[in-house]
Amino acid sequence: MQRSEVDAPRPRATMSSYRPVARTDAEVRWCGLVAAGTDLLAVAVPVAAALAAAHEPGVLRRTAVAALAWLLVGALGRRYVHWVWAEGGPVAPLLRDWLVLVGVLALLRGAAGPGGAPPVTVAALLPSLVAAVVVRRTIHRYLRGRRRYARALRRVLVVGEAQAVDLVMGQLARRTDHEYVVVGACTAGGTELPDGVPVCARLGTDGPDGTGEDDAAVVAAAEELRADLVFAVPGRHLSGDRLRRLSWALHDRDLPLMVLPGVVEVARHRVRLTTAAGLTLLHIAPPYRRGVQTLAKAAMDRLGALLLVLVLAPVFAALALAVRLGSPGPALYRQVRVGKDGVPFPMWKFRTMIVGAEGARSGLEEDNENDGHMFKLRRDPRVTPLGRLLRRHSLDELPQLVNVLLGHMSLVGPRPPLPEEADRYDEVERRRLSVRPGLTGLWQVSGRSDLSWHETVSLDLRYVDNWSCAWDMGVLARTVRAVLDGRGAY
Structure with missing residues (x-):
């Protein structure tokens, strides 16, 4: 089983099975150097070439100023610190940095007078932005692969109620x-943790403020385990002043502290920190349901689907003919699926099974390989030889572009379920139906049928709560690779 967005479980740490894990510093120290070196070259080479082509004097000096300015902007924006690599190189912060660079160089040109850098250098700076995004995403993918082998990890001590x-x-x-x-863990309160969990210290419960001995115990545990940082989970026995005192003790030893607010699957673009009356407040914006983003998504869906239908019309005709000649029956298969807000709609696909396949499903229920509400068989006897090829590369889904044009579906969204599947949804799973289902989505680009039901729901809920037009564009780009790869499609 191969996965990308959600991977195989990482074993829980226990005192009996614990193996030393390489600290993040040893694994990712070079990442900042690589990013900085690439940024330097991505500015220096095109700027030097542009200045030389324009026969400008002082090529080396001006190139050095542009390259060092880009490094300085990146350093001030903290683009080379270790936690950046976990974010995958988002475009928006890098674009802001690039605009700052252009502004800085424009100011320097104005200050230098007529001898300043010519406007052609602005065009020469474009490769620096592209290189910054590509390099950071490449490092992110590399480190994500290393984490599957317990490398490039940050060692964490968790503090809170059991x-x-x-x-x-x-x-x-x-x-x-x-x-x-x-x-390791340091627990507050009298409840015991499950057997095998490495408990390094048990904090007192005499009062909400705790004691200095408790703070010292946490610091000692972190230093003994060589923890990179401490996770604190607020609760009845760890709140307010007690958490504040713990932060003092940790910061005095240069140990960073992360406080877990308890919310899950919230993208960073929805989160904003603010303060009031000394309180630290975490503002979580609601998911996009109206406004410019939704209008842009609707326009992208209709225009994109129309363009694809026109471009792929010869492919439609060829596939329809192949299906008709490959096995008896119609080329298209109509199936009722459940869309936004639980409204059913007719979904179209190229037929990949023998005629009457639905009636033969009851005899195969015991062989279902999916652990949730979906029915999936890796070697389904009802699928035709041509159908296997179409499914592997998602070609059977192409007629759903018509569903997108009709407004039943979106280009990107959760998988549309069958009515019998939706009838078994619980309250959490039904939230998948709060947006239009998609022709592609996180499920399709992250392993498809190889994913468990829990992973499928987690991916869909992550999308429902955090989608954006930029995220949709990223999923569409990844869909091309998933279609060519064919992993998890059967």
Whole structure:
């Protein structure tokens, strides 16, 4: 089984099975050097070439100023620190940095007078932006692959009440698309953690403020385990002044602290920090449901689907003919699916099964390989030889472009379920139906049928709550690779 967006579970740390994990510093120290070196070259080479082609004097001096200005902007924006690599190189911050660079060079040109850098250098700066995005995303993918082998991880000590600590450790252990591995815990309160969980200290419960001995115990545990940082989970026994005093003790030893607010699957673009009356407030914006983003998505859906239908018309005709000649029956298959807000709609596909396949499903239920509400068989006897090829490369889904044109579906969104599947949804799973289903989505680009039901729902809910037009564009780009790869499609 191969996965990308959500990977195989990472074993939970225990005192008996714990193996030393390489610290992040040793694994990613070079990442900042590579990014800085690439930024330097991506500015210096095109700017020097542009100035030389324009026969400008002082090529080396001006090239050095532009390159050093780009490095300075990146350093001030903290683009070379280790936590940047976990973000995958988002375009918006880098674009802001690039605009700042252009502004700085424009100011320097004005200050230098007629001898300043010519406007052609602005065009020569474009490769620096492209290189910055590509290099950071490449490093992000490399480190994500290394994490599957317990490398490039940050060692974490978790502090909080036992139930909350166990929840955090379980959540981190289920996935490998993050950089954290728990190496120990300090619990507050009398509840015991499950057997095998490495408890380094038990904090007192005499009062909400705790004691200095408790803070010292946490610091000692972090230093003994060589933890890179401490996760604190607020609760009845760890709140307010007690958490503040713990932060003092940790920061005095140069140990960073992360406070877990308890919310899950919230993208960074929805989160904003603010303060009021000394309180630290975490403002979480609601998902996009109206406004410019939704209008842009609707326009992208209709225009994109129309363009694809026109361009792929010969492919439609060839596939329809191949299906008709490959096995008895019609070329298209109509199936009722459940769309936004639970409204059913007719969905079209190229037929990949023998005629009457639905009636033969009851005899195959016991062989279902999916652990949730979907029915999936890796070797489904009802699928025709041509159907296997169409499914592997998602060519059977192309007629759903018509569903997108009719407004039943979107280009990107959760998988549309069958009515019998939707009838078995619980309250959490039904939230998948709060947006239009998609021709492609996180499920399709992250392993498709190889994913468990829990992973499928997690991906869909992540999309429902955090989608944006930029995210849709990224999913569409990844869909091309997923279609060519064919992993998890059957």
